[in-house]
Amino acid sequence: MSVIFRTEGLSKYFDSLKAVDGVDFAVEEGTIHAIIGPNGAGKTTFFNMLTGNFAPTAGKIIFRDEDITGLPPHIITRKGIGRSFQISNIFGGLSVYENVRVAVQATYGDAPGILVRPKWLDEVDEKAQEIIERVGLTQFSRVQAATLSHGDEKRLEIGLVIAANPTLLLFDEPTAGMSLDESHQTMDMLQDLAKRHTIVLIEHDMDLVMSLSKQITVLQNGRKIAEGSPAEIRGNALVQQAYLGTAI
Ligand SMILES: Nc1ncnc2c1ncn2[C@@H]1O[C@H](COP(=O)(O)OP(=O)(O)OP(=O)(O)O)[C@@H](O)[C@H]1O
Ligand SMILES: [Mg+2]
Structure with a gap:
Protein backbone atom coordinates (compact mmCIF):
# COMPACT_ATOMS: atom_id res chain seq x y z
CA MET A 1 0.00 0.00 0.00
CA SER A 2 1.35 3.40 -0.87
CA VAL A 3 0.85 6.75 0.78
CA ILE A 4 -1.14 9.00 -1.56
CA PHE A 5 -1.39 12.02 0.66
CA ARG A 6 0.51 13.40 3.61
CA THR A 7 1.16 16.46 5.68
CA GLU A 8 4.34 17.41 7.53
CA GLY A 9 4.18 19.64 10.57
CA LEU A 10 0.97 21.23 9.30
CA SER A 11 -0.07 24.18 11.47
CA LYS A 12 -2.65 26.94 11.51
CA TYR A 13 -2.56 29.65 14.14
CA PHE A 14 -5.29 32.22 14.60
CA ASP A 15 -3.36 34.86 16.49
CA SER A 16 -2.29 33.06 19.65
CA LEU A 17 -4.69 30.14 19.17
CA LYS A 18 -2.94 27.07 17.76
CA ALA A 19 -5.95 25.58 15.97
CA VAL A 20 -3.75 23.01 14.21
CA ASP A 21 -0.30 22.47 15.61
CA GLY A 22 2.42 20.50 13.83
CA VAL A 23 0.34 17.63 12.46
CA ASP A 24 2.08 14.83 10.54
CA PHE A 25 -0.51 12.79 8.72
CA ALA A 26 -0.40 10.12 6.00
CA VAL A 27 -3.18 8.40 4.09
CA GLU A 28 -2.79 5.08 2.31
CA GLU A 29 -4.27 4.88 -1.15
CA GLY A 30 -7.63 3.10 -1.34
CA THR A 31 -8.46 3.30 2.36
CA ILE A 32 -10.89 5.18 4.58
CA HIS A 33 -8.94 7.21 7.14
CA ALA A 34 -10.90 8.94 9.90
CA ILE A 35 -10.01 12.06 11.84
CA ILE A 36 -11.70 12.30 15.20
CA GLY A 37 -11.41 14.54 18.23
CA PRO A 38 -13.50 16.65 20.60
CA ASN A 39 -15.21 19.87 19.45
CA GLY A 40 -12.70 22.56 18.61
CA ALA A 41 -9.86 20.05 18.16
CA GLY A 42 -8.92 21.58 14.79
CA LYS A 43 -10.41 18.97 12.44
CA THR A 44 -12.25 21.35 10.12
CA THR A 45 -9.34 23.80 10.14
CA PHE A 46 -7.09 20.91 9.08
CA PHE A 47 -9.45 20.19 6.13
CA ASN A 48 -9.56 23.87 5.23
CA MET A 49 -5.82 23.79 4.70
CA LEU A 50 -5.96 20.57 2.64
CA THR A 51 -8.47 22.17 0.26
CA GLY A 52 -6.63 25.47 -0.02
CA ASN A 53 -9.25 27.46 1.87
CA PHE A 54 -6.76 28.40 4.59
CA ALA A 55 -3.07 29.03 4.01
CA PRO A 56 -1.07 27.07 6.60
CA THR A 57 0.97 29.00 9.14
CA ALA A 58 3.65 26.32 8.79
CA GLY A 59 4.16 22.87 7.34
CA LYS A 60 3.65 21.07 4.06
CA ILE A 61 0.89 19.29 2.19
CA ILE A 62 1.99 16.61 -0.29
CA PHE A 63 -0.42 14.93 -2.70
CA ARG A 64 0.96 12.18 -4.94
CA ASP A 65 4.52 13.35 -4.31
CA GLU A 66 3.71 16.94 -5.28
CA ASP A 67 3.92 19.81 -2.82
CA ILE A 68 0.50 21.50 -3.02
CA THR A 69 0.89 23.73 0.05
CA GLY A 70 -0.72 27.12 -0.43
CA LEU A 71 -2.33 26.40 -3.81
CA PRO A 72 -5.80 27.94 -4.29
CA PRO A 73 -8.93 25.74 -3.94
CA HIS A 74 -9.78 25.49 -7.66
CA ILE A 75 -6.31 24.19 -8.51
CA ILE A 76 -6.41 21.69 -5.66
CA THR A 77 -9.81 20.45 -6.91
CA ARG A 78 -8.35 19.98 -10.38
CA LYS A 79 -5.48 17.96 -8.97
CA GLY A 80 -8.01 15.44 -7.71
CA ILE A 81 -8.99 16.39 -4.17
CA GLY A 82 -12.75 16.72 -3.71
CA ARG A 83 -14.59 18.00 -0.71
CA SER A 84 -18.27 17.77 0.02
CA PHE A 85 -19.70 21.21 -0.54
CA GLN A 86 -22.30 22.97 1.49
CA PRO A 166 -11.50 13.10 -7.49
CA THR A 167 -8.84 10.65 -6.33
CA LEU A 168 -9.14 11.76 -2.72
CA LEU A 169 -12.46 12.58 -1.09
CA LEU A 170 -12.73 14.67 2.08
CA PHE A 171 -15.91 14.44 4.15
CA ASP A 172 -16.56 16.67 7.15
CA GLU A 173 -19.28 15.06 9.28
CA PRO A 174 -21.30 13.58 6.42
CA THR A 175 -23.96 12.18 8.76
CA ALA A 176 -24.56 15.41 10.74
CA GLY A 177 -28.28 15.99 11.23
CA MET A 178 -29.23 12.63 9.73
CA SER A 179 -31.69 10.10 11.11
CA LEU A 180 -30.29 6.70 12.10
CA ASP A 181 -31.61 5.23 8.88
CA GLU A 182 -30.02 7.92 6.76
CA SER A 183 -26.73 7.49 8.65
CA HIS A 184 -26.69 3.78 7.86
CA GLN A 185 -27.38 4.47 4.21
CA THR A 186 -24.56 7.01 4.15
CA MET A 187 -22.26 4.44 5.70
CA ASP A 188 -23.07 1.98 2.91
CA MET A 189 -22.47 4.69 0.35
CA LEU A 190 -19.08 5.62 1.84
CA GLN A 191 -18.06 1.98 1.76
CA ASP A 192 -19.05 1.81 -1.88
CA LEU A 193 -17.24 5.06 -2.73
CA ALA A 194 -14.11 3.66 -1.08
CA LYS A 195 -13.85 1.10 -3.88
CA ARG A 196 -12.83 3.91 -6.25
CA HIS A 197 -11.64 6.76 -4.05
CA THR A 198 -9.39 7.24 -1.07
CA ILE A 199 -11.45 8.83 1.70
CA VAL A 200 -10.57 11.05 4.65
CA LEU A 201 -13.50 11.37 6.97
CA ILE A 202 -14.16 13.66 9.94
CA GLU A 203 -16.92 12.10 11.97
CA HIS A 204 -18.35 12.16 15.47
CA ASP A 205 -20.37 8.95 15.11
CA MET A 206 -18.00 6.42 16.70
CA ASP A 207 -19.86 3.33 15.47
CA LEU A 208 -19.47 4.58 11.94
CA VAL A 209 -15.81 5.53 12.42
CA MET A 210 -14.92 2.24 14.05
CA SER A 211 -16.62 0.08 11.45
CA LEU A 212 -15.47 1.93 8.32
CA SER A 213 -11.94 3.15 8.95
CA LYS A 214 -8.67 1.40 8.39
CA GLN A 215 -6.77 4.07 10.30
CA ILE A 216 -7.87 6.73 12.76
CA THR A 217 -6.04 9.93 13.67
CA VAL A 218 -7.08 11.67 16.87
CA LEU A 219 -6.68 15.43 17.30
CA GLN A 220 -7.02 17.40 20.50
CA ASN A 221 -6.27 21.10 20.91
CA GLY A 222 -4.71 21.13 17.45
CA ARG A 223 -2.27 18.32 18.15
CA LYS A 224 -2.25 14.72 17.07
CA ILE A 225 -2.58 12.69 20.26
CA ALA A 226 -3.02 9.20 18.80
CA GLU A 227 -3.15 7.25 15.59
CA GLY A 228 -3.87 3.63 14.74
CA SER A 229 -6.40 0.98 13.85
CA PRO A 230 -9.92 1.15 15.37
CA ALA A 231 -8.91 -1.45 17.97
CA GLU A 232 -5.79 0.50 18.93
CA ILE A 233 -7.71 3.75 19.24
CA ARG A 234 -10.45 2.19 21.34
CA GLY A 235 -7.87 0.95 23.82
CA ASN A 236 -5.81 4.15 23.91
CA ALA A 237 -5.78 5.83 27.32
CA LEU A 238 -5.06 9.33 25.94
CA VAL A 239 -8.05 9.05 23.63
CA GLN A 240 -10.31 7.87 26.41
CA GLN A 241 -9.21 10.85 28.47
CA ALA A 242 -9.86 13.26 25.59
CA TYR A 243 -13.35 11.85 25.29
CA LEU A 244 -13.98 11.70 29.03
CA GLY A 245 -17.65 11.08 29.59
CA THR A 246 -18.28 10.12 25.99
CA ALA A 247 -18.70 6.51 24.91
CA ILE A 248 -15.97 5.36 22.59
N1 LIG B 1 -11.55 31.40 10.97
C1 LIG B 1 -11.23 31.26 12.27
N2 LIG B 1 -10.76 32.31 12.99
C2 LIG B 1 -10.43 32.17 14.29
N3 LIG B 1 -10.51 31.00 14.96
C3 LIG B 1 -10.98 29.93 14.31
C4 LIG B 1 -11.35 29.99 12.92
N4 LIG B 1 -11.77 28.75 12.53
C5 LIG B 1 -11.65 27.97 13.60
N5 LIG B 1 -11.18 28.66 14.68
C6 LIG B 1 -10.89 28.11 16.02
O1 LIG B 1 -9.98 27.04 15.84
C7 LIG B 1 -10.27 25.97 16.74
C8 LIG B 1 -10.49 24.69 15.94
O2 LIG B 1 -11.74 24.79 15.26
P1 LIG B 1 -12.26 23.71 14.24
O3 LIG B 1 -13.50 24.23 13.64
O4 LIG B 1 -11.17 23.35 13.31
O5 LIG B 1 -12.57 22.49 15.21
P2 LIG B 1 -13.29 21.10 14.90
O6 LIG B 1 -12.38 20.03 15.41
O7 LIG B 1 -13.71 21.04 13.48
O8 LIG B 1 -14.56 21.16 15.87
P3 LIG B 1 -16.05 20.57 15.67
O9 LIG B 1 -15.97 19.11 16.05
O10 LIG B 1 -16.86 21.32 16.66
O11 LIG B 1 -16.48 20.79 14.26
C9 LIG B 1 -11.48 26.41 17.54
O12 LIG B 1 -11.02 26.94 18.76
C10 LIG B 1 -12.11 27.47 16.68
O13 LIG B 1 -12.80 28.43 17.46
MG1 LIG C 1 -15.53 20.87 12.50
Missing part, protein backbone atom coordinates in the same frame (compact mmCIF):
# COMPACT_ATOMS: atom_id res chain seq x y z
CA ILE A 87 -25.92 22.61 0.45
CA SER A 88 -25.72 26.00 -1.28
CA ASN A 89 -23.83 24.36 -4.14
CA ILE A 90 -27.00 22.60 -5.18
CA PHE A 91 -29.30 24.43 -7.59
CA GLY A 92 -32.65 23.99 -5.81
CA GLY A 93 -34.69 24.85 -8.89
CA LEU A 94 -33.05 22.20 -11.05
CA SER A 95 -33.74 18.48 -10.95
CA VAL A 96 -31.31 16.00 -9.42
CA TYR A 97 -30.30 14.93 -12.93
CA GLU A 98 -29.73 18.52 -14.09
CA ASN A 99 -27.59 19.30 -11.06
CA VAL A 100 -25.33 16.30 -11.62
CA ARG A 101 -25.21 16.93 -15.34
CA VAL A 102 -23.98 20.49 -14.83
CA ALA A 103 -21.26 19.18 -12.50
CA VAL A 104 -20.20 16.52 -15.01
CA GLN A 105 -20.19 19.03 -17.87
CA ALA A 106 -17.91 21.28 -15.89
CA THR A 107 -15.21 18.61 -16.14
CA TYR A 108 -15.48 18.32 -19.94
CA GLY A 109 -14.15 20.45 -22.73
CA ASP A 110 -10.88 22.15 -23.45
CA ALA A 111 -11.33 24.59 -20.65
CA PRO A 112 -13.31 23.92 -17.50
CA GLY A 113 -16.78 25.37 -17.85
CA ILE A 114 -20.30 24.26 -18.50
CA LEU A 115 -20.21 24.46 -22.30
CA VAL A 116 -19.63 21.12 -23.89
CA ARG A 117 -19.04 19.96 -27.46
CA PRO A 118 -22.04 18.11 -28.98
CA LYS A 119 -20.01 14.90 -29.47
CA TRP A 120 -19.63 14.57 -25.72
CA LEU A 121 -23.29 15.01 -24.84
CA ASP A 122 -24.14 11.28 -24.75
CA GLU A 123 -21.10 10.59 -22.64
CA VAL A 124 -22.02 13.38 -20.22
CA ASP A 125 -25.54 12.01 -19.98
CA GLU A 126 -24.28 8.49 -19.27
CA LYS A 127 -21.84 9.66 -16.64
CA ALA A 128 -24.50 11.77 -14.92
CA GLN A 129 -26.85 8.76 -14.74
CA GLU A 130 -24.08 6.54 -13.41
CA ILE A 131 -23.25 9.01 -10.65
CA ILE A 132 -26.91 9.35 -9.69
CA GLU A 133 -27.08 5.58 -9.39
CA ARG A 134 -23.91 5.44 -7.30
CA VAL A 135 -25.33 7.86 -4.76
CA GLY A 136 -28.67 6.03 -4.76
CA LEU A 137 -30.84 8.76 -6.22
CA THR A 138 -32.04 7.12 -9.46
CA GLN A 139 -35.66 7.16 -8.36
CA PHE A 140 -35.39 10.91 -7.67
CA SER A 141 -33.59 11.76 -10.88
CA ARG A 142 -36.36 14.04 -12.20
CA VAL A 143 -37.27 15.48 -8.83
CA GLN A 144 -36.55 19.13 -8.09
CA ALA A 145 -33.49 19.29 -5.80
CA ALA A 146 -35.15 21.74 -3.39
CA THR A 147 -37.75 19.15 -2.44
CA LEU A 148 -35.30 16.40 -1.39
CA SER A 149 -35.09 15.18 2.20
CA HIS A 150 -31.98 16.21 4.16
CA GLY A 151 -30.36 12.79 3.65
CA ASP A 152 -31.03 12.78 -0.09
CA GLU A 153 -29.73 16.32 -0.37
CA LYS A 154 -26.46 15.13 1.19
CA ARG A 155 -26.32 12.29 -1.34
CA LEU A 156 -26.74 14.77 -4.16
CA GLU A 157 -24.01 16.91 -2.65
CA ILE A 158 -21.68 13.89 -2.72
CA GLY A 159 -22.73 13.18 -6.30
CA LEU A 160 -21.65 16.69 -7.27
CA VAL A 161 -18.25 16.10 -5.68
CA ILE A 162 -17.59 12.75 -7.37
CA ALA A 163 -18.66 14.22 -10.72
CA ALA A 164 -15.22 15.88 -10.82
CA ASN A 165 -13.55 12.45 -10.61
Whole structure:
Protein backbone atom coordinates (compact mmCIF):
# COMPACT_ATOMS: atom_id res chain seq x y z
CA MET A 1 0.00 0.00 0.00
CA SER A 2 1.35 3.40 -0.87
CA VAL A 3 0.85 6.75 0.78
CA ILE A 4 -1.14 9.00 -1.56
CA PHE A 5 -1.39 12.02 0.66
CA ARG A 6 0.51 13.40 3.61
CA THR A 7 1.16 16.46 5.68
CA GLU A 8 4.34 17.41 7.53
CA GLY A 9 4.18 19.64 10.57
CA LEU A 10 0.97 21.23 9.30
CA SER A 11 -0.07 24.18 11.47
CA LYS A 12 -2.65 26.94 11.51
CA TYR A 13 -2.56 29.65 14.14
CA PHE A 14 -5.29 32.22 14.60
CA ASP A 15 -3.36 34.86 16.49
CA SER A 16 -2.29 33.06 19.65
CA LEU A 17 -4.69 30.14 19.17
CA LYS A 18 -2.94 27.07 17.76
CA ALA A 19 -5.95 25.58 15.97
CA VAL A 20 -3.75 23.01 14.21
CA ASP A 21 -0.30 22.47 15.61
CA GLY A 22 2.42 20.50 13.83
CA VAL A 23 0.34 17.63 12.46
CA ASP A 24 2.08 14.83 10.54
CA PHE A 25 -0.51 12.79 8.72
CA ALA A 26 -0.40 10.12 6.00
CA VAL A 27 -3.18 8.40 4.09
CA GLU A 28 -2.79 5.08 2.31
CA GLU A 29 -4.27 4.88 -1.15
CA GLY A 30 -7.63 3.10 -1.34
CA THR A 31 -8.46 3.30 2.36
CA ILE A 32 -10.89 5.18 4.58
CA HIS A 33 -8.94 7.21 7.14
CA ALA A 34 -10.90 8.94 9.90
CA ILE A 35 -10.01 12.06 11.84
CA ILE A 36 -11.70 12.30 15.20
CA GLY A 37 -11.41 14.54 18.23
CA PRO A 38 -13.50 16.65 20.60
CA ASN A 39 -15.21 19.87 19.45
CA GLY A 40 -12.70 22.56 18.61
CA ALA A 41 -9.86 20.05 18.16
CA GLY A 42 -8.92 21.58 14.79
CA LYS A 43 -10.41 18.97 12.44
CA THR A 44 -12.25 21.35 10.12
CA THR A 45 -9.34 23.80 10.14
CA PHE A 46 -7.09 20.91 9.08
CA PHE A 47 -9.45 20.19 6.13
CA ASN A 48 -9.56 23.87 5.23
CA MET A 49 -5.82 23.79 4.70
CA LEU A 50 -5.96 20.57 2.64
CA THR A 51 -8.47 22.17 0.26
CA GLY A 52 -6.63 25.47 -0.02
CA ASN A 53 -9.25 27.46 1.87
CA PHE A 54 -6.76 28.40 4.59
CA ALA A 55 -3.07 29.03 4.01
CA PRO A 56 -1.07 27.07 6.60
CA THR A 57 0.97 29.00 9.14
CA ALA A 58 3.65 26.32 8.79
CA GLY A 59 4.16 22.87 7.34
CA LYS A 60 3.65 21.07 4.06
CA ILE A 61 0.89 19.29 2.19
CA ILE A 62 1.99 16.61 -0.29
CA PHE A 63 -0.42 14.93 -2.70
CA ARG A 64 0.96 12.18 -4.94
CA ASP A 65 4.52 13.35 -4.31
CA GLU A 66 3.71 16.94 -5.28
CA ASP A 67 3.92 19.81 -2.82
CA ILE A 68 0.50 21.50 -3.02
CA THR A 69 0.89 23.73 0.05
CA GLY A 70 -0.72 27.12 -0.43
CA LEU A 71 -2.33 26.40 -3.81
CA PRO A 72 -5.80 27.94 -4.29
CA PRO A 73 -8.93 25.74 -3.94
CA HIS A 74 -9.78 25.49 -7.66
CA ILE A 75 -6.31 24.19 -8.51
CA ILE A 76 -6.41 21.69 -5.66
CA THR A 77 -9.81 20.45 -6.91
CA ARG A 78 -8.35 19.98 -10.38
CA LYS A 79 -5.48 17.96 -8.97
CA GLY A 80 -8.01 15.44 -7.71
CA ILE A 81 -8.99 16.39 -4.17
CA GLY A 82 -12.75 16.72 -3.71
CA ARG A 83 -14.59 18.00 -0.71
CA SER A 84 -18.27 17.77 0.02
CA PHE A 85 -19.70 21.21 -0.54
CA GLN A 86 -22.30 22.97 1.49
CA ILE A 87 -25.92 22.61 0.45
CA SER A 88 -25.72 26.00 -1.28
CA ASN A 89 -23.83 24.36 -4.14
CA ILE A 90 -27.00 22.60 -5.18
CA PHE A 91 -29.30 24.43 -7.59
CA GLY A 92 -32.65 23.99 -5.81
CA GLY A 93 -34.69 24.85 -8.89
CA LEU A 94 -33.05 22.20 -11.05
CA SER A 95 -33.74 18.48 -10.95
CA VAL A 96 -31.31 16.00 -9.42
CA TYR A 97 -30.30 14.93 -12.93
CA GLU A 98 -29.73 18.52 -14.09
CA ASN A 99 -27.59 19.30 -11.06
CA VAL A 100 -25.33 16.30 -11.62
CA ARG A 101 -25.21 16.93 -15.34
CA VAL A 102 -23.98 20.49 -14.83
CA ALA A 103 -21.26 19.18 -12.50
CA VAL A 104 -20.20 16.52 -15.01
CA GLN A 105 -20.19 19.03 -17.87
CA ALA A 106 -17.91 21.28 -15.89
CA THR A 107 -15.21 18.61 -16.14
CA TYR A 108 -15.48 18.32 -19.94
CA GLY A 109 -14.15 20.45 -22.73
CA ASP A 110 -10.88 22.15 -23.45
CA ALA A 111 -11.33 24.59 -20.65
CA PRO A 112 -13.31 23.92 -17.50
CA GLY A 113 -16.78 25.37 -17.85
CA ILE A 114 -20.30 24.26 -18.50
CA LEU A 115 -20.21 24.46 -22.30
CA VAL A 116 -19.63 21.12 -23.89
CA ARG A 117 -19.04 19.96 -27.46
CA PRO A 118 -22.04 18.11 -28.98
CA LYS A 119 -20.01 14.90 -29.47
CA TRP A 120 -19.63 14.57 -25.72
CA LEU A 121 -23.29 15.01 -24.84
CA ASP A 122 -24.14 11.28 -24.75
CA GLU A 123 -21.10 10.59 -22.64
CA VAL A 124 -22.02 13.38 -20.22
CA ASP A 125 -25.54 12.01 -19.98
CA GLU A 126 -24.28 8.49 -19.27
CA LYS A 127 -21.84 9.66 -16.64
CA ALA A 128 -24.50 11.77 -14.92
CA GLN A 129 -26.85 8.76 -14.74
CA GLU A 130 -24.08 6.54 -13.41
CA ILE A 131 -23.25 9.01 -10.65
CA ILE A 132 -26.91 9.35 -9.69
CA GLU A 133 -27.08 5.58 -9.39
CA ARG A 134 -23.91 5.44 -7.30
CA VAL A 135 -25.33 7.86 -4.76
CA GLY A 136 -28.67 6.03 -4.76
CA LEU A 137 -30.84 8.76 -6.22
CA THR A 138 -32.04 7.12 -9.46
CA GLN A 139 -35.66 7.16 -8.36
CA PHE A 140 -35.39 10.91 -7.67
CA SER A 141 -33.59 11.76 -10.88
CA ARG A 142 -36.36 14.04 -12.20
CA VAL A 143 -37.27 15.48 -8.83
CA GLN A 144 -36.55 19.13 -8.09
CA ALA A 145 -33.49 19.29 -5.80
CA ALA A 146 -35.15 21.74 -3.39
CA THR A 147 -37.75 19.15 -2.44
CA LEU A 148 -35.30 16.40 -1.39
CA SER A 149 -35.09 15.18 2.20
CA HIS A 150 -31.98 16.21 4.16
CA GLY A 151 -30.36 12.79 3.65
CA ASP A 152 -31.03 12.78 -0.09
CA GLU A 153 -29.73 16.32 -0.37
CA LYS A 154 -26.46 15.13 1.19
CA ARG A 155 -26.32 12.29 -1.34
CA LEU A 156 -26.74 14.77 -4.16
CA GLU A 157 -24.01 16.91 -2.65
CA ILE A 158 -21.68 13.89 -2.72
CA GLY A 159 -22.73 13.18 -6.30
CA LEU A 160 -21.65 16.69 -7.27
CA VAL A 161 -18.25 16.10 -5.68
CA ILE A 162 -17.59 12.75 -7.37
CA ALA A 163 -18.66 14.22 -10.72
CA ALA A 164 -15.22 15.88 -10.82
CA ASN A 165 -13.55 12.45 -10.61
CA PRO A 166 -11.50 13.10 -7.49
CA THR A 167 -8.84 10.65 -6.33
CA LEU A 168 -9.14 11.76 -2.72
CA LEU A 169 -12.46 12.58 -1.09
CA LEU A 170 -12.73 14.67 2.08
CA PHE A 171 -15.91 14.44 4.15
CA ASP A 172 -16.56 16.67 7.15
CA GLU A 173 -19.28 15.06 9.28
CA PRO A 174 -21.30 13.58 6.42
CA THR A 175 -23.96 12.18 8.76
CA ALA A 176 -24.56 15.41 10.74
CA GLY A 177 -28.28 15.99 11.23
CA MET A 178 -29.23 12.63 9.73
CA SER A 179 -31.69 10.10 11.11
CA LEU A 180 -30.29 6.70 12.10
CA ASP A 181 -31.61 5.23 8.88
CA GLU A 182 -30.02 7.92 6.76
CA SER A 183 -26.73 7.49 8.65
CA HIS A 184 -26.69 3.78 7.86
CA GLN A 185 -27.38 4.47 4.21
CA THR A 186 -24.56 7.01 4.15
CA MET A 187 -22.26 4.44 5.70
CA ASP A 188 -23.07 1.98 2.91
CA MET A 189 -22.47 4.69 0.35
CA LEU A 190 -19.08 5.62 1.84
CA GLN A 191 -18.06 1.98 1.76
CA ASP A 192 -19.05 1.81 -1.88
CA LEU A 193 -17.24 5.06 -2.73
CA ALA A 194 -14.11 3.66 -1.08
CA LYS A 195 -13.85 1.10 -3.88
CA ARG A 196 -12.83 3.91 -6.25
CA HIS A 197 -11.64 6.76 -4.05
CA THR A 198 -9.39 7.24 -1.07
CA ILE A 199 -11.45 8.83 1.70
CA VAL A 200 -10.57 11.05 4.65
CA LEU A 201 -13.50 11.37 6.97
CA ILE A 202 -14.16 13.66 9.94
CA GLU A 203 -16.92 12.10 11.97
CA HIS A 204 -18.35 12.16 15.47
CA ASP A 205 -20.37 8.95 15.11
CA MET A 206 -18.00 6.42 16.70
CA ASP A 207 -19.86 3.33 15.47
CA LEU A 208 -19.47 4.58 11.94
CA VAL A 209 -15.81 5.53 12.42
CA MET A 210 -14.92 2.24 14.05
CA SER A 211 -16.62 0.08 11.45
CA LEU A 212 -15.47 1.93 8.32
CA SER A 213 -11.94 3.15 8.95
CA LYS A 214 -8.67 1.40 8.39
CA GLN A 215 -6.77 4.07 10.30
CA ILE A 216 -7.87 6.73 12.76
CA THR A 217 -6.04 9.93 13.67
CA VAL A 218 -7.08 11.67 16.87
CA LEU A 219 -6.68 15.43 17.30
CA GLN A 220 -7.02 17.40 20.50
CA ASN A 221 -6.27 21.10 20.91
CA GLY A 222 -4.71 21.13 17.45
CA ARG A 223 -2.27 18.32 18.15
CA LYS A 224 -2.25 14.72 17.07
CA ILE A 225 -2.58 12.69 20.26
CA ALA A 226 -3.02 9.20 18.80
CA GLU A 227 -3.15 7.25 15.59
CA GLY A 228 -3.87 3.63 14.74
CA SER A 229 -6.40 0.98 13.85
CA PRO A 230 -9.92 1.15 15.37
CA ALA A 231 -8.91 -1.45 17.97
CA GLU A 232 -5.79 0.50 18.93
CA ILE A 233 -7.71 3.75 19.24
CA ARG A 234 -10.45 2.19 21.34
CA GLY A 235 -7.87 0.95 23.82
CA ASN A 236 -5.81 4.15 23.91
CA ALA A 237 -5.78 5.83 27.32
CA LEU A 238 -5.06 9.33 25.94
CA VAL A 239 -8.05 9.05 23.63
CA GLN A 240 -10.31 7.87 26.41
CA GLN A 241 -9.21 10.85 28.47
CA ALA A 242 -9.86 13.26 25.59
CA TYR A 243 -13.35 11.85 25.29
CA LEU A 244 -13.98 11.70 29.03
CA GLY A 245 -17.65 11.08 29.59
CA THR A 246 -18.28 10.12 25.99
CA ALA A 247 -18.70 6.51 24.91
CA ILE A 248 -15.97 5.36 22.59
N1 LIG B 1 -11.55 31.40 10.97
C1 LIG B 1 -11.23 31.26 12.27
N2 LIG B 1 -10.76 32.31 12.99
C2 LIG B 1 -10.43 32.17 14.29
N3 LIG B 1 -10.51 31.00 14.96
C3 LIG B 1 -10.98 29.93 14.31
C4 LIG B 1 -11.35 29.99 12.92
N4 LIG B 1 -11.77 28.75 12.53
C5 LIG B 1 -11.65 27.97 13.60
N5 LIG B 1 -11.18 28.66 14.68
C6 LIG B 1 -10.89 28.11 16.02
O1 LIG B 1 -9.98 27.04 15.84
C7 LIG B 1 -10.27 25.97 16.74
C8 LIG B 1 -10.49 24.69 15.94
O2 LIG B 1 -11.74 24.79 15.26
P1 LIG B 1 -12.26 23.71 14.24
O3 LIG B 1 -13.50 24.23 13.64
O4 LIG B 1 -11.17 23.35 13.31
O5 LIG B 1 -12.57 22.49 15.21
P2 LIG B 1 -13.29 21.10 14.90
O6 LIG B 1 -12.38 20.03 15.41
O7 LIG B 1 -13.71 21.04 13.48
O8 LIG B 1 -14.56 21.16 15.87
P3 LIG B 1 -16.05 20.57 15.67
O9 LIG B 1 -15.97 19.11 16.05
O10 LIG B 1 -16.86 21.32 16.66
O11 LIG B 1 -16.48 20.79 14.26
C9 LIG B 1 -11.48 26.41 17.54
O12 LIG B 1 -11.02 26.94 18.76
C10 LIG B 1 -12.11 27.47 16.68
O13 LIG B 1 -12.80 28.43 17.46
MG1 LIG C 1 -15.53 20.87 12.50
